[in-house]
Amino acid sequence: MHKTWSKLALASVAAMAITGCDSTASVDEAQSGNGEGAIELAEFPDRPYWGDTHLHTDNSVDAFGFGVRLGPEVALRFARGEEVTATTGAKAKLARPLDFLVIADHSDGLGATRRLYDAPRWYINWVIGDETMLRWYDMMHESPEQSQLAIAELITAAANGTIPEAMQDPEQNEENTRDIWTTHLDTLDRYNTPGEFTALAGYEWTAMPDGNNLHRVVMFRDGSDKTSQVLPFPGLNTSAEQLWDSMVAYEEGTGGQVLAIPHNSNLSNGLMFEMTLPDGSPMTAEYAAKRAAAEPVVEVTQIKGDSETHPFLSPNDEMAGFGVKGWELGNLPLTRRTEDGMLAGSYVREALKRGLSLEEQLGVNPYAFGMIGSTDSHTSLATGDEDNFWGKHTGNEQNNTERAAQPQNLGTREGRFGWHYLAGGYAAAWARGNTRAEIFDAFARREVYATTGPRMTVRVFGGFGFSESDWDGDWVRKGYESGVPMGGELADGGSAPSFMISALKDPDGANLDRVQVVKGWLDSSGELQERVYDAVWSDMENRTRSGGEVPAVGDTVNRKDATYTNDIGAAELRSVWTDPDYVEGQRAFYYVRVVEIPTPRWTLFDAVRFGILLSEEAIEDAVAQERAYTSPIWLKPSTIATAPAIMEQSPPEGV
Amino acid sequence: MTLPSWTREPLVHFLIAGLLVFAFFAATGANEPDPNSRVIEVDREAQTQLSLQFERTMGRSPTDAELDAQIERYVRDEVLYREALRLGLDQNDPIVRRRLASKMDMAASATAETAEPGEETLRAWFEENQSRFASAELITFDQLYFSEQDAAKAAQNRLNTGSAIDQFGEPISLPASMDGASLRELQDRFGSQFSEAVNQLGSGENWQGPVPSGFGWHLVKVRERKASEVLEFEAVRDRVESDWRSATIAARKDAAYGVLRGAYRVEISR
Numbered sequence: 016m017h018k019t020w021s022k023l024a025l026a027s028v029a030a031m032a033i034t035g036c037d038s039t040a041s042v043d044e045a046q047s048g049n050g051e052g053a054i055e056l057a058e059f060p061d062r063p064y065w066g067d068t069h070l071h072t073d074n075s076v077d078a079f080g081f082g083v084r085l086g087p088e089v090a091l092r093f094a095r096g097e098e099v100t101a102t103t104g105a106k107a108k109l110a111r112p113l114d115f116l117v118i119a120d121h122s123d124g125l126g127a128t129r130r131l132y133d134a135p136r137w138y139i140n141w142v143i144g145d146e147t148m149l150r151w152y153d154m155m156h157e158s159p160e161q162s163q164l165a166i167a168e169l170i171t172a173a174a175n176g177t178i179p180e181a182m183q184d185p186e187q188n189e190e191n192t193r194d195i196w197t198t199h200l201d202t203l204d205r206y207n208t209p210g211e212f213t214a215l216a217g218y219e220w221t222a223m224p225d226g227n228n229l230h231r232v233v234m235f236r237d238g239s240d241k242t243s244q245v246l247p248f249p250g251l252n253t254s255a256e257q258l259w260d261s262m263v264a265y266e267e268g269t270g271g272q273v274l275a276i277p278h279n280s281n282l283s284n285g286l287m288f289e290m291t292l293p294d295g296s297p298m299t300a301e302y303a304a305k306r307a308a309a310e311p312v313v314e315v316t317q318i319k320g321d322s323e324t325h326p327f328l329s330p331n332d333e334m335a336g337f338g339v340k341g342w343e344l345g346n347l348p349l350t351r352r353t354e355d356g357m358l359a360g361s362y363v364r365e366a367l368k369r370g371l372s373l374e375e376q377l378g379v380n381p382y383a384f385g386m387i388g389s390t391d392s393h394t395s396l397a398t399g400d401e402d403n404f405w406g407k408h409t410g411n412e413q414n415n416t417e418r419a420a421q422p423q424n425l426g427t428r429e430g431r432f433g434w435h436y437l438a439g440g441y442a443a444a445w446a447r448g449n450t451r452a453e454i455f456d457a458f459a460r461r462e463v464y465a466t467t468g469p470r471m472t473v474r475v476f477g478g479f480g481f482s483e484s485d486w487d488g489d490w491v492r493k494g495y496e497s498g499v500p501m502g503g504e505l506a507d508g509g510s511a512p513s514f515m516i517s518a519l520k521d522p523d524g525a526n527l528d529r530v531q532v533v534k535g536w537l538d539s540s541g542e543l544q545e546r547v548y549d550a551v552w553s554d555m556e557n558r559t560r561s562g563g564e565v566p567a568v569g570d571t572v573n574r575k576d577a578t579y580t581n582d583i584g585a586a587e588l589r590s591v592w593t594d595p596d597y598v599e600g601q602r603a604f605y606y607v608r609v610v611e612i613p614t615p616r617w618t619l620f621d622a623v624r625f626g627i628l629l630s631e632e633a634i635e636d637a638v639a640q641e642r643a644y645t646s647p648i649w650l651k652p653s654t655i656a657t658a659p660a661i662m663e664q665s666p667p668e669g670v
Numbered sequence: 671m672t673l674p675s676w677t678r679e680p681l682v683h684f685l686i687a688g689l690l691v692f693a694f695f696a697a698t699g700a701n702e703p704d705p706n707s708r709v710i711e712v713d714r715e716a717q718t719q720l721s722l723q724f725e726r727t728m729g730r731s732p733t734d735a736e737l738d739a740q741i742e743r744y745v746r747d748e749v750l751y752r753e754a755l756r757l758g759l760d761q762n763d764p765i766v767r768r769r770l771a772s773k774m775d776m777a778a779s780a781t782a783e784t785a786e787p788g789e790e791t792l793r794a795w796f797e798e799n800q801s802r803f804a805s806a807e808l809i810t811f812d813q814l815y816f817s818e819q820d821a822a823k824a825a826q827n828r829l830n831t832g833s834a835i836d837q838f839g840e841p842i843s844l845p846a847s848m849d850g851a852s853l854r855e856l857q858d859r860f861g862s863q864f865s866e867a868v869n870q871l872g873s874g875e876n877w878q879g880p881v882p883s884g885f886g887w888h889l890v891k892v893r894e895r896k897a898s899e900v901l902e903f904e905a906v907r908d909r910v911e912s913d914w915r916s917a918t919i920a921a922r923k924d925a926a927y928g929v930l931r932g933a934y935r936v937e938i939s940r
Binding site: 043046062088092112137138205472486517519522523581586587 | 743747861864
C-alpha cells in the first residue's frame with residue numbers, strides 16, 4: 016500500500032511538471048530597453064540612487080558551490096525590497112529597498128557548477144571521465160561544508176590555471192553560457208521598471224594570474240535587444256586589454272554602451288594599478304586611453320575589504336586602514352604573500368596619484384576613476400547593512416552563528432577569519448531618474464560615490480569662488496551652472512579651487528563625525544604627494560584642533576547590546592572648502608571622505624544575537640566608523656576642461 | 671453553465687492528472703527497471719539517448735564503435751547501480767538523499783518558469799491580488815526643519831497664528847516641499863521614522879507635528895493626499911504575469927510537498 020501511495024504521489028509531481036506549455040514571457044519596450052524617454056527626468060540629479068553592482072547568484076560557479084540555491088529572480092525580488100527565503104531557510108528582507116542592481120555572475124563557467132551538480136554522477140564519471148570533476152561533484156553533494164571546500168579548490172585551480180579541460184570546452188561552454196545568458200537577460204527585463212527599480216545587465220570578468228585579483232564587473236547600459244548579441248567575455252586565459260577590445264566591439268557592433276569596474280585591487284598584489292604595462296614595459300598612451308575609456312569607476316569597498324588606502328601608504332592619515340586587516344596578507348587565495356612594495360599598485364588613492372604622474376608623461380590618465388562600493392555577496396542577497404549581514408557566501412549566512420570566529424575558506428586558510436569580512440558597501444549614483452540610461456550615465460561621468468553601507472547623501476561641487484553665502488540660495492543650481500559635480504574636471508585658472516561640500520547623514524543611521532578632503536598632487540619636483548584635510552566636523556566649538564588634529568568624536572556604542580546613540584555627531588555637515596596649499600600648474604585631485612560616528616559592525620551584532628565570544632582582536636574591530644568616498648574632482652593645468660556632462664542634452668561620448 | 675468552484679482548484683487538477691499518470695504507468699507497466707531483475711535491456715530508445723548525450727558533449731554523433739563503448743559504460747553503470755541498490759547502498763547516503771530531494775522540487779516547479787499563462791488565469795490572479803497592483807499613495811507637503819523639538823513647537827504656534835513661513839526653520843539639505851511623493855520616496859529622503867509619522871497625518875492648511883526624523887524635528891503641512899488607486903489590468907499585465915509566475919513556482923513546490931507530506935506521520939521525540 017505504501018508503495019502504491021508513493022507512486023501515486025510521484026506521478027502527481029510529474030503531472031505537475033507536465034502542465035503548462037513552453038513559451039517565452041514578453042515585457043513592454045520601456046522595460047526591455049535602456050529607459051530613455053520612459054519617465055520624466057529631473058532638471059539636475061536631485062537625489063542619489065542606491066544600488067549594488069556586484070551580486071552573485073546560483074549562476075556563479077563558486078556561489079553555487081558555496082551552497083546558494085537562489086537564482087537571479089529571487090535576487091531581484093530581494094533587492095527591490097521583498098521578503099525572500101534565504102538558502103539556509105530563514106526569511107530575509109532589506110530594511111530599505113535598493114534602486115538598482117547589477118547581477119554580476121562570473122563569466123567563466125556561467126552555470127557550470129549548477130550543471131555539474133545537476134548532471135548524473137555516472138555521466139561525469141564515465142562520459143567526461145575527469146577525476147577532479149568527479150571529486151568536486153561528490154563533495155558538492157555530500158554536505159555544505161564539503162561543497163565549500165570543493166569551490167575553494169576550484170578557485171585555487173582557476174588561480175593556478177589547472178581547471179579541468181572538460182570544464183573549459185569552449186563550444187560546450189558557449190552553448191551553455193548562451194542559454195543562461197539569454198534567460199537571465201529576459202528575467203532582468205521583467206524586473207526592470209523605469210522610475211522604480213533598475214535591473215542592469217552585467218557579469219564578472221574573473222582574471223586572476225597567479226591568484227592575483229584583476230577582477231572586473233562589466234555593466235551594460237542596454238536592454239536585451241543589444242546585450243543578447245554578445246556573451247560574457249571569459250576571464251580564463253584572457254587579458255584586460257582583450258576585455259576592453261571586446262567592449263569596444265560591443266559598442267561598435269550594437270550602438271550600445273558598456274563599462275568595466277575593477278574591484279578588490281587590495282587582493283591584486285600590486286597588479287591592478289601598475290605604472291607599467293602588464294609585461295613590465297613602459298606604459299603607452301594608447302593603453303592608458305583604452306583603460307580610461309573602459310573603466311571610469313572602481314569599486315573601492317566591499318565584503319572582501321576596503322581598497323581606499325593602506326596605513327603603509329598613508330602614514331599621516333589617522334583614519335586609513337579601514338577594512339584592511341586580514342586582506343593585506345596576500346592575494347585572493349593567499350597563495351602569495353603581499354610585500355610592502357606591492358601595496359602602491361593595490362590601493363585606489365595611490366592609483367589616483369599614479370594617474371597624475373602617468374598623465375604628465377603620456378598626456379592620458381589611465382587611473383582617472385570615480386569610486387563606488389558594492390557587496391560581492393555570493394548569497395543572491397544584496398545587502399551591505401551591518402545589522403542585516405547575510406554573509407560572503409551561503410556557508411556563512413546567519414544560521415552559522417560561529418561565522419565571525421571561523422577561518423575563511425579560500426586558499427591556505429592562514430590568517431584570514433570570518434570577522435575580517437566587511438558587511439559590504441553600496442553604490443550611490445546622482446541621476447536625474449531611475450532608469451538604465453540615467454544610472455549608467457552617472458557611472459560614465461563618475462557622478463557616483465561609495466559608502467561602506469550607510470546611505471548618507473553627499474554632494475560635492477568644485478569651482479572657483481564658491482563662498483559660504485552660496486548656501487542661502489539655490490546652491491545646487493549654482494554648483495552645476497558655475498562648477499562641476501564629483502567626477503568632473505577643472506581647468507587651472509590661476510587661483511585656488513573651492514568646493515561646496517554637503518554631507519547629510521543616513522536618515523535611519525548614525526550621525527556624522529567629520530568631512531575630510533583628500534588631496535593628491537604632483538609637486539614641482541615630480542613627486543607624488545597626498546594630504547587629508549578636515550574640512551568640517553561636528554561640535555566645532557568644543558572640538559578644537561590640538562596639535563593640528565581634530566579630537567576624536569567619542570563613542571556611544573554599548574558593547575553589551577550592540578546599540579549606539581546619536582548624542583554625538585551632526586545630522587548635516589557642510590562647508591565651502593578652498594585649497595590652502597594650491598600651487599599654480601600642479602596636477603591634483605580632490606575627493607571627499609565622510610566619516611560617521613562609531614557604530615557596531617556585523618560582528619558585534621552576531622556576538623550579541625548569538626551569544627558568542629569573539630577573540631580579543633575581533634572585539635577590538637567590532638566597532639567602526641563607517642564612511643563614504645566620493646569620486647574625485649581633478650584640477651588640470653591644461654586650458655581645456657570638460658564641461659559637466661549633465662548640462663549637455665546628449666550623453667557623454669566615451670568617458 | 672457554471673462549474674462548481676472545486677473544479678477550478680489547481681490542487682484538484684493536480685490530483686486528477688496524477689491519477690491519470692498513475693493509471694497510465696499501471697496499465698502500460700512502463701516503470702523504472704526492477705532492481706531485482708537480472709536482465710538489462712538496451713533498447714533503441716536507450717541507445718538514442720546515449721547517442722544524444724555523446725553528441726551534447728562532443729558536438730557530433732558517435733561512431734558505431736563509440737556508441738558501443740557508450741553502451742558498454744551504460745551497462746556497467748546499470749549493473750553496479752542495481753547491485754548497489756541490492757546492497758542497500760542508497761540508504762543513508764547524503765548524496766543520494768539530497769540529489770533525489772532536489773529532483774522532486776525541480777520536477778514540481780520547472781515548467782512554471784516558462785509557462786505562458788492564459789489571459790483568464792492572469793485576470794483572475796489580478797482580481798485576487800488587487801492590492802499588490804495599486805498605485806502608490808501620493809503626498810504633497812511642505813516641511814520646516816528644527817534641530818530641537820522645543821524650537822519646532824514654538825514656531826508651530828506662531829505659524830498657525832499667521833506668522834510668515836520665511837522666519838522659521840533651520841537650514842538642511844532636504845527638500846522644503848515635495849509634490850506627489852510616495853511613502854517610499856519619503857523614506858528614501860527623510861527616513862523611516864518621518865515617512866511613518868507623515869503617513870498618519872491628514873491634509874490641511876495647518877502646520878502639523880513636530881514630526882521626528884533621523885535629522886531632528888519637522889513641522890509638516892500636508893497640502894494634498896492622493897489615495898492609492900487600483901490600476902487597470904492592461905497597465906500592469908507584465909507585472910501580473912511576473913507575480914503570477916513567482917507565486918506559481920512557489921505554490922507548486924509547496925503543493926507537491928504538501929501532498930507527499932500528508933501521507934506521513936512524523937514522530938519527533940522530545
